Amino acid sequence: MNKNGKRYSDEFKSDAMSLVKEGRSISSVARDLGISYQSLRNWLKASKQQQDPEASRILELEAQLKAEKKRNADLEETVAILKKGYGHLRHEQPEVKYEFIKEHSSKFPVEKMCQVLEVSRSGYYAWKNRGPSNRELENQQILKIAKESYEHNRGICGLDKMLADVREKFPECSRHRLYRLQKRNNLYSKRKKKFKATTNSNHKLPVAENLLNQDFNIDKPNTVWVTDITYVDTLEGWLYLATVKDIYTKEIVGWATADNMKTDLCIKALKSAVMRHRPPKGLIHHSDRGVQYCSKEYQSLLNKYFMIPSMSRKGNCYDNACAEAFFATIKCEILYHNRYKTREEAHRDIFWYIEIYYNRKRRHQALGYLTPMQFKQTFYERENVA
Secondary structure: OOOOOOOOOHHHHHHHHHHHHOOOOHHHHHHHHOOOHHHHHHHHHHHHHHOOHHHHHHHHHHHHHHHHHHHHHHHHHHHHHHHHHHHHHOOOOHHHHHHHHHHOOOOOOHHHHHHHHOOOHHHHHHHHHHOOOHHHHHHHHHHHHHHHHHHHOOOOOOHHHHHHHHOOOOOOOOHHHHHHHHHHOOOOOOOOOOOOOOOOOOOOOOOOOOOOOOOOOOOOOOOEEEEEEEEEEEOOEEEEEEEEEEOOOOOEEEEEEEOOOOHHHHHHHHHHHHHHHOOOOOOEEEEOOOHHHHOHHHHHHHHHOOOEEEEOOOOOHHHHHHHHHHHHHHHHHOHHHOOEOOHHHHHHHHHHHHHHHHOOOOOEHHHOOEOHHHHHHHHHHHHHHO
């Protein structure tokens, strides 16, 4: 990828810095977004220098207060767990109490837990040293990976995607075996809700020919990009989302949000895609017949970037199914599960979903259960070898 010139918009930098200001480490945010640690640190330093010194100090103190509150909450939770464990386990068999002690030994002293649960420390260690069977040990490791996968995906991954994570370490793990562990530990994906697509092609502007004709079989990145617009309901009103998707890698290469669905929204999304991916001349840009994509301003931009316009047939949603499939996914997996007070809240979830989760962590069945970034990396590795 060409590293010369500007790669990230001011809005992207602001969103990235916000994650750090919310309490995350610079290294974890940089890793999730695929940017360098030093770049993010420089953005934060430049932003802080622009702020009023007093305001900067207030923010620093607020961050410290937030961290102290979090530590206090952790201590209260620790006490609550111990009390809950005692009330639930005091009449159970010793083996059940031993399981609790072993599970929480990294959080609480073993001696203290034995005292509270009224079992001997020697009895616990005798039980522990007997050890479980090899099968049980392996199940524990599989369950740990499955839980990590479930948590990293915020509970929106199904059995097959967890299985792909598990098989990276346990390739022989069967689907039925993981299903039993999933069922026993209630690791079910969030229930999806109905998705309703919408578009507006009621205009008399010129339209382009449909070059794809529902043929989405592409053999390399940056060959065909598909675009579309959707909306998210908030208490402030609609938040509109425009995206640009590479149909080979399934990656969202560009996106933008606004409180309206004017042409500028689509232009902003396309410019962000071009800024970060620098596509070659001749890329096919496919969209529906929305007035935004047919406008003179948008078509001039396509011409500037040497892109070839392609448009769906009127009233045929299947012609742009690749773009609309992403909207169905993001709405069913996260947006429909939240009630947003402000557009900014919705924007923050969209930023996390696209930049951290969808492009970099979410496995796609169509990509052989790889993420878009893994799939693209694999493609370029093959190209370099060839």
